[in-house]
Amino acid sequence: MTTHAPDILCIGSVLWDMIGRCDVPMQAGNDKPGRIRLIPGGVALNIAMTLAGLGMRPALLSVVGQDAEGTALAAECTRLGLDTTHLTRAPDLPTDRYMAIETPDGLLAAIADAHSLEQAGARILSPLIEGPLGTPQAPYAGRIALDGNLTEALLAEIAAHPAFARADLRIAPASPGKATRLSAFLRAGRGTLYVNLxxxxxxxxxPFTSAAEAARALVERGAARALVTHGGAPCCDATADASHTETPPPVTVTRVTGAGDTFMAAHIAAERDGFDRPEALRRALAAAATHVSGGT
Known part of the structure; x- marks a missing residue:
């Protein structure tokens, strides 16, 4: 566990990723040779690991079980330099898991077993609401990376809760199936949204055909700021005052899981380092391109 105070809180899923990769195209029902890896994952943890690699000090607010998987995952997070002081260890819940199959064409299928995070609910937020990180009377004023694996009700509570009123909220939906969970932040006009098209x-x-069109629409619907990616097509960072579009560098895609998390983390770190909006966007796209091409 780090002895330094965190400079960003990562709230959301912390779990084990089981990723199967095949080097040839697959269809549903296929049985083909490949490689299977078990690695730390989850949106909040992916973001935290990338941020740590970029020199930031992330703290995790999430839940893992007191089972063997949770003990091993918490130990690995500590080894990676992440602050687990505020990580909830639940005796009544198993550690969450995610399983995916990737091919050269992208993600073939995935199953997210994140039920423990949903069941833990507001328990994981107690350090921000009841101290020591903050209270409604003395809100946390730093950066927060938040993912949409929390329930829709809890995300809506965060969007309006006074304990989050001063935070620099950076929010990702976790997957298209959970995108509408972020609607509360549009209504509240809070936070920076990181979404794909x-x-x-x-x-x-x-329906939108470009990231720029989509980003402007999100702002019109109430988003304080929206960053929209579209694979290898141009990406857009929009606010009510201005928008900037940048094209990702061309790469050969060898993996897709975690690309959006890498983009978000690299963008947060670039802005922390003082880069302006165009340069921060370029650096985030470059980091995501390196990730999907199989680099570190």
Whole structure:
């Protein structure tokens, strides 16, 4: 466990990723050779690991079980330099897991077993609401990376809760299926949203063909700021005052899981380092390109 105070809180899923990768195209029902890896994962943990690699000091607010998987995962987080002081260890819940199959064409299928995070609910937020990180009377004023694996009700509570009123909220939906859970932040006009084009379309209940169009629509619907990615096509960072579009560097895609998390973390770190919006966007896209091409 780090002895330094955290400079960002990562709230959301912390789990084990089981990722199967095949080097040839697959279809449903196929049985092909490949590689299977068990690695620390979950949106909040992926973001935290990337931030730590970029020189930041992330603290995790999430839940793992007191089972063997949870003990091993908490130990690995500590080894990676993440602050687990405020990580909830639940005796009544198993450690969450995620399983995915990836091919050269992208993600074939995935199952997220994040029921423990949903069941833990507001328990994971107690350090921000009851201290020591903050209270409604003395809100936490630092950066928070938040993912949409929390329940819709809990996300809506965070969007309006006074304990989060001064935080620099950076929010990701976790997956297209959970994108609409972020609607409360549109209504509240809070936070910076990091979504892909599909997720933006779901949030706005409208079809878009470009990231720039989608980002502007999110701002019009109430987002304080929206960053929309679209694979290898141009990405857009929009606010009510201005927008900036940047094209990712071309790469050969060898993995997709965690690409959005890498983009978000690299963008947060770049802005922490004082880079302006265009340069922060370029650095985030470069980091995501390195990730999907198989680099570190």
């Amino acid at each position: 599909e997720e933006a379309c779901l949030l706005c209940e409208a």
